[in-house]
Amino acid sequence: MRTVYLLVCFWFCTRSGEAQVPQTLDSVMVYLKNHTALDTNRVIALNVMGRELHSTGTPNYKRADSVLRVSEKLALDLHYGLGLGKAYTNIASIYFLTDRPQQALAYFQKALSVAEAYSLSLRFTCGAFSNVAAAYNKLGQYDKVVEIQLRSLRLQEEKNLRPRISATYEGLGNAYRNLGKPREALPYYQQALAIRQAGKEIQGMAIVENNLGVTHDLLEQYNQSISYYRRALKHAEEVNFELLQADILVNLGLVYRLTNRPLEGLPYVKRSLAIEQKLQNKGGLGTAFFNLGQIYQDLKQFGPAEEYMRKALTLANEVGNKQKITDYTAGLAELYNDMKEYKLAYDKQVQLAALKDSSVTLATNRQVEELITQYKTEKKEQQIKLLNQQAKIREEELTNKRLQTTALLITGTLLLLLGAMITAWLLNRARLRRLEEAQQLRKQIAHDLHDEVGSTLSSISLLSGMVNGIIAQNRPESVERAVQKINTDARQILEAMDEIIWTINPSNDTLHRIALRLQEYAQPLMESKNIQFSLVADPTLDTLPIPMEVRRNLYLIGKEAINNLVKYSEATQATMRFEHQKDQLNVVIEDNGRGFDTSQLSERTGQASMQQRARAMAGTLNVQSGSGSGTKLHVSVPIG
Structure with a gap:
């Protein structure tokens, strides 16, 4: 934990x-x-x-x-x-x-x-916004973090502030990471680090490098995280920032623990504890105690493990940090389960259930989605404001003409009425269009949540109801299997929520973002099958916007094709190309595998579903393959 x-x-x-x-x-x-x-x-x-x-x-x-x-x-x-x-x-x-x-x-x-x-100054004001967001981040109110940091970023973009403020990008990275979306967080942290490096801000570089290490931990990319932690520690020592040193040392200890090397991690956490005891920082001291306890738990030294975890929970209660109280209670429950102290483990699980409130997480995700949707519609609202300003100017011109002659007065009145009617009609049409778009977006999100999340939540609910009965029967093996199933189902829900939120996020409204997303999805799958994989994307894609529904269908076709390639092709090489030709987007995925008979439509490979999605985009999908000659999938979609 x-x-x-x-x-x-x-x-x-x-x-x-x-x-x-x-x-x-x-x-x-x-x-x-x-x-x-x-x-x-x-x-x-x-x-x-x-x-x-x-x-x-x-x-x-x-x-x-x-x-x-x-x-x-x-x-x-x-x-x-x-x-x-x-x-x-x-x-x-x-x-x-x-x-x-x-x-x-x-x-x-x-x-x-x-x-x-x-x-x-603009720099001070934008920085003040980012600082407010940082406090909300520590309070766990991530919807407010996104709202405020986006406000700061918009202001910097409108006024073309150079260089940009690093803390804004760091704050967005923190928010996305805490919402369980580490891949979304990475580009924000990278931008923040580039700004810090350009300004030669050693302390700032250490902070961002530490955050990059944590993010790579969440992605289970431990070699990268260790590299970032070591750079962060070097920079923190260079400026003698002891509080940050303690944090980085804990993280280094944790990454060794995550890679099943707890003995290597133990000295780092002990160094962190020594610094926190010197600084008498209760929050950091609790963190060091808890992580030291977890390492002793891995080493099966349950006595010191329980002692350190109890100290951590006591400090968390003194500080009143609800998130840490929840984390430390969960850690003790896991420890008691390892110690086969099932009554103590059950008591901690009851406490943990009282502390957790899953509706908070779901509400936060809904609020973030609403913020992103609001950000997407702002341009439309600005256009309506411009229409109002134009109508006001026109009204003033007509009023001046009306004072000249009676004939012009009549004409001016008619024009004014006509202008008002046109403006009202335009405003009403724009309002209806926004309502229709919002309604369509809500229907899509509801459909996705029902299809991809509803059934899995029902499974978790059923299993959770069974656990108490299994515990009462003193069947620890059955409890462990049920908890593992709940953990697997919860991970599937997180992945589904990640795809839904990624789809509606306006920052992903370019073809370049789709290409990167598919590359992130494909790379680990290809590596698992020893397939040499490459992505070729037209540089102009970065500036091409694309509607949300087209983006979703294109991503799902690519995902299905990648899955089929990895499962069935037996290929050694694969390529994905994104090409922009006039008003046409061409996406090609091909491999040198064993191929198949295209005349035999297969539900297993989802060809019918991919064809349906291509037609929904007013595009075409063509599959060329033959025995021993590889497979080439070509999607063509009109854009612009």
């Missing part, structure tokens, strides 16, 4: 405008002794001192908070908006790093209010 800090670099927006003030702790303390004037430079210096006290080296949170409170008061007295916004940002980051996200949220929101009230 992994628990990871979701650290965001809050201090990117606190360095601008400080050229006159030293930026290191020792030099700024000397500066403050010599600079006694109560002016804006003193506010800046106090902010720098507070930042350095809590964000570098061994943090001194109490002293940092005291310094920043002085900075806050002086900035208020001077009506100095930038200094006040920085003070609130730094105070919030102290709460964030000491695992008090609710207080962090309050001060990040204060910083955002100051940015808007004083019309501070």
